[in-house]
Amino acid sequence: xxxxxxxLFLRQAAERPGHPxxxxxxxxxxxxxGALQSEMRTLAEHLNTAGIHSGMNIGLHYPGxxxxxxxxxALWLCGACVTPIPMxxxxxxxxxxxxxxAIDAVISTPDYGLFTAFxxxxxxxxxxxxxxxxxxxxREPPPELAGLNPAFIRFTSGTTGDAKGVILSHETVFExxxxxxxxxxxxxxxxxxxxxxxxxxFAVSIVAYLTFGATIVLCKNSFGSTILQEASRHRATLxxxxxxxxxxxxxxxxxxxxxxxxxxxxxTTARLRTEIALAFHQRFGLPLNETYGIIEVGLPAAxxxxxxxxxxxxGRVLPAYGIKLLGQDGNGIGEILLRGPGLLDAxxxxxxxREQILQAHGGWLATGDLGLIDGDGYLFIVGRSKEMISVxxxxxxxxxxxxxxxxxxxxxxxxVFAIKxxxxxxxxxxxxxxxxxxxxxxxxxxxxxxxxxxxxxxxPEQFQWVGSLARTASGKLIRNADx
Amino acid sequence: xxxxxxxxxxxTMNPTQEIHExxxxxxxxxxxxxxxxxxxxxxxxxxxxxxxxxxLIAWLEKHFSIEFGDDxxxxxxxxxxxxxxxxxxxxxxxxxxx
Numbered sequence: 001x002x003x004x005x006x007x008l009f010l011r012q013a014a015e016r017p018g019h020p021x022x023x024x025x026x027x028x029x030x031x032x033x034g035a036l037q038s039e040m041r042t043l044a045e046h047l048n049t050a051g052i053h054s055g056m057n058i059g060l061h062y063p064g065x066x067x068x069x070x071x072x073x074a075l076w077l078c079g080a081c082v083t084p085i086p087m088x089x090x091x092x093x094x095x096x097x098x099x100x101x102a103i104d105a106v107i108s109t110p111d112y113g114l115f116t117a118f119x120x121x122x123x124x125x126x127x128x129x130x131x132x133x134x135x136x137x138x139r140e141p142p143p144e145l146a147g148l149n150p151a152f153i154r155f156t157s158g159t160t161g162d163a164k165g166v167i168l169s170h171e172t173v174f175e176x177x178x179x180x181x182x183x184x185x186x187x188x189x190x191x192x193x194x195x196x197x198x199x200x201x202f203a204v205s206i207v208a209y210l211t212f213g214a215t216i217v218l219c220k221n222s223f224g225s226t227i228l229q230e231a232s233r234h235r236a237t238l239x240x241x242x243x244x245x246x247x248x249x250x251x252x253x254x255x256x257x258x259x260x261x262x263x264x265x266x267x268t269t270a271r272l273r274t275e276i277a278l279a280f281h282q283r284f285g286l287p288l289n290e291t292y293g294i295i296e297v298g299l300p301a302a303x304x305x306x307x308x309x310x311x312x313x314x315g316r317v318l319p320a321y322g323i324k325l326l327g328q329d330g331n332g333i334g335e336i337l338l339r340g341p342g343l344l345d346a347x348x349x350x351x352x353x354r355e356q357i358l359q360a361h362g363g364w365l366a367t368g369d370l371g372l373i374d375g376d377g378y379l380f381i382v383g384r385s386k387e388m389i390s391v392x393x394x395x396x397x398x399x400x401x402x403x404x405x406x407x408x409x410x411x412x413x414x415x416v417f418a419i420k421x422x423x424x425x426x427x428x429x430x431x432x433x434x435x436x437x438x439x440x441x442x443x444x445x446x447x448x449x450x451x452x453x454x455x456x457x458x459x460p461e462q463f464q465w466v467g468s469l470a471r472t473a474s475g476k477l478i479r480n481a482d483x
Numbered sequence: 484x485x486x487x488x489x490x491x492x493x494x495t496m497n498p499t500q501e502i503h504e505x506x507x508x509x510x511x512x513x514x515x516x517x518x519x520x521x522x523x524x525x526x527x528x529x530x531x532x533x534x535x536x537x538x539l540i541a542w543l544e545k546h547f548s549i550e551f552g553d554d555x556x557x558x559x560x561x562x563x564x565x566x567x568x569x570x571x572x573x574x575x576x577x578x579x580x581x
Contacts, residue, residue, distance in 0.1 A: 063529060088532075090512070091512075111514060220527070221527075222532070222536075223558045223561075224556070224557075225557060225558065242533075244533060245533065247553070250553075251553030251554045252554070252557075253554040253557070391534075392533075392534045393534075394534060422541075423537050423540060424537050424541065427541070448508070451508070451509070451512065456510070457534060457538065
């Protein structure tokens with residue numbers, strides 16, 4: 001019998017029905033494991049009645065929160081797989097997901113106009129603020145997909161515009177959360193303040209909390225004063241957030257403190273600047289725990305033992321994982337290779353099973369990240385061998401933006417790269433070569449043009465017209481030339 | 484030689500209108516929620532999430548030639564378009580006073 005993550009939640013709900021599953025985001029809001037289970041079952045019945053069944057893949061186009069969690073688990077109860085369609089993407093990016101991943105239906109907010117070209121029949125109301133839209137078949141799913149028992153398909157755009165789509169089975173997610181919990185030790189006494197996007201972070205976080213009986217604390221906004229207030233009000237034991245959230249907490253002027261119950265302040269999504277780590281520790285007397293999370297692996301490393309002494313390190317790899325560095329330079333820096341439980345099951349397009357992906361490195365997954373390991377086994381991430389850009393923790397490849405820019409008739413060639421930004425970490429900038437016979441369009445026009453095709457965090461902050469782009473001898477763009 | 488198209492940060496247009504339009508175009512992608520006006524609760528209505536706030540700050544700093552202090556990123560300044568305009572006026576007044 002294949003594993004279903006929803007069944008693991010049901011076991012917790014049966015064991016502790018009155019235990020709070022979610023607190024907030026509004027004052028006094030609390031739903032217990034039993035009530036959340038009822039909500040999921042009711043939704044699953046509605047979905048079943050509407051024709052959602054085992055083997056289907058359903059897009060989830062909905063903001064993070066209690067309903068997002070309930071929809072995900074309800075779909076699993078139906079035996080369906082979930083493909084998040086992040087709300088912040090541009091319409092064209094959302095439609096691209098439908099073209100690349102075979103999606104049978106979408107659960108959406110009432111703002112579903114962008115899907116209407118793909119729908120079959122009228123929208124079916126689910127809750128007051130959501131509906132189900134059945135979709136036309138745009139492509140067939142890979143034949144081997146159903147056999148993997150998929151829980152999630154996370155769409156990722158590749159470096160050359162090729163869509164990848166990471167497939168995570170129920171078994172894989174379960175392996176990941178078990179491996180992570182060898183370090184995190186999450187249990188029913190934990191109350192986790194949650195601040196991230198559920199469309200990007202769900203597997204080794206929300207699923208872990210609900211599988212291990214913890215309580216999720218949702219905040220009504222992510223200002224420092226609010227996070228501190230909610231952490232204290234709910235006696236949080238763990239905060240799971242991006243560096244920007246800790247920066248806001250550090251500079252909060254309300255004078256609030258963190259509760260003595262807090263045992264871990266997990267940093268994820270982007271690199272933590274030393275000055276934030278030091279300022280946070282100085283104000284709250286607590287170190288920040290940096291982690292290393294990647295969609296293909298899960299959470300293989302976390303600095304849980306020496307966050308203060310080895311600030312800047314994402315810690316040792318957790319017990320279930322192995323690590324080695326490939327092609328180390330004279331300073332010991334090399335590409336991080338990992339192995340262990342819960343590695344991705346497959347890439348969706350082009351279809352590649354786990355064994356094929358790992359074959360190139362003898363069973364190890366090449367992460368594309370560059371790292372250094374000190375004498376005691378602490379890993380420091382020092383860069384990316386891939387040219388990914390991270391804006392406030394939202395990651396994308398520059399080629400995506402270049403492809404959009406080069407579709408414009410006035411642009412002959414584009415090079416997009418990151419420059420450092422104070423609060424966002426990085427921000428994209430574009431160098432453009434004008435197509436012959438054209439006048440350079442104004443910056444405001446180019447931003448408008450990009451916004452039709454790209455999420456706002458991917459739109460370059462500046463556009464500079466150049467005579468030519470820097471390239472290697474083999475013609476490859478040099479994106480770091482102006483960093 | 485490179486020629487940048489970045490606009491200068493000085494503006495003589497109405498800040499309320501500029502911020503209103505920026506939020507409509509950048510954060511709402513032109514989808515105007517019912518009842519959206521300059522007193523609309525940008526945080527409580529979920530119009531500004533944490534990434535949108537950071538992007539908005541970067542734009543406001545560049546566009547209005549101001550700088551947010553780390554301790555000035557608080558809900559009361561981002562509650563509405565009018566609250567943002569009030570904060571910017573206050574920052575400019577201080578800056579001009581100096």
